[in-house]
Amino acid sequence: NAGVTQTPKFRILKIGQSMTLQCTQDMNHNYMYWYRQDPGMGLKLIYYSVGAGITDKGEVPNGYNVSRSTTEDFPLRLELAAPSQTSVYFCASATPLAGSTDTQYFGPGTRLTVL
Amino acid sequence: AQSVAQPEDQVNVAEGNPLTVKCTYSVSGNPYLFWYVQYPNRGLQFLLKYITGDNLVKGSYGFEAEFNKSQTSFHLKKPSALVSDSALYFCAVRDKSGSGYALNFGKGTSLLVTP
Numbered sequence: 001n002a003g004v005t006q007t008p009k010f011r012i013l014k015i016g017q018s019m020t021l022q023c024t025q026d027m028n029h030n031y032m033y034w035y036r037q038d039p040g041m042g043l044k045l046i047y048y049s050v051g052a053g054i055t056d057k058g059e060v061p062n063g064y065n066v067s068r069s070t071t072e073d074f075p076l077r078l079e080l081a082a083p084s085q086t087s088v089y090f091c092a093s094a095t096p097l098a099g100s101t102d103t104q105y106f107g108p109g110t111r112l113t114v115l
Numbered sequence: 116a117q118s119v120a121q122p123e124d125q126v127n128v129a130e131g132n133p134l135t136v137k138c139t140y141s142v143s144g145n146p147y148l149f150w151y152v153q154y155p156n157r158g159l160q161f162l163l164k165y166i167t168g169d170n171l172v173k174g175s176y177g178f179e180a181e182f183n184k185s186q187t188s189f190h191l192k193k194p195s196a197l198v199s200d201s202a203l204y205f206c207a208v209r210d211k212s213g214s215g216y217a218l219n220f221g222k223g224t225s226l227l228v229t230p
Contacts, residue, residue, distance in 0.1 A: 033215070033217055043205070048214060048215040064133055104218060106151075
């Protein structure tokens with residue numbers, strides 16, 4: 001049981017390039033999330049998904065897109081990379097149950113630098 | 116909106132001494148509160164959570180947290196600190212505004228335990 005895996009671990013992009021950050025979970029979780037972590041700022045929600053085929057914007061969605069074609073995968077797409085997207089990106093998954101709160105499990109992160 | 120605040124950027128403590136990392140919350144209704152730890156170049160690891168019930172919550176690695184409704188606080192504690200506890204600690208509250216139960220994080224507190 002690998003939990004939440006993310007690839008790549010590191011990436012350097014040039015301004016205007018695009019890329020996809022991969023996220024896969026093997027816990028059969030319905031809910032998945034993308035956060036970005038900037039120094040001294042905590043984590044901010046980019047996009048989330050409550051199940052295959054259903055996605056929605058979080059607090060900071062501009063410049064990003066997501067898709068959720070399967071329960072396991074939740075890729076994050078950056079189009080036209082900008083220096084402001086330099087950050088560490090974390091994927092997380094959870095299965096909130098009716099009437100309870102489950103725990104979010106995080107991947108190891110992708111460190112992205114846009115130059 | 117549900118939010119948490121971590122008033123200290125850094126906490127320094129000597130090994131063997133008790134440690135406290137502070138967190139206060141601002142929520143409507145009953146809060147769902149979490150503590151996560153992040154070791155260097157790693158993802159976030161779940162420590163403990165408060166949903167309801169006993170105000171003293173015990174978690175992983177000997178950590179515990181005390182929920183105080185009158186002071187709107189959820190401080191993380193450990194009776195005897197270890198050098199290996201040095202890491203970045205995040206307090207978080209579950210959002211209730213329809214973001215798929217995403218977490219709203221504090222900005223983090225860096226804990227340094229010296230030998």
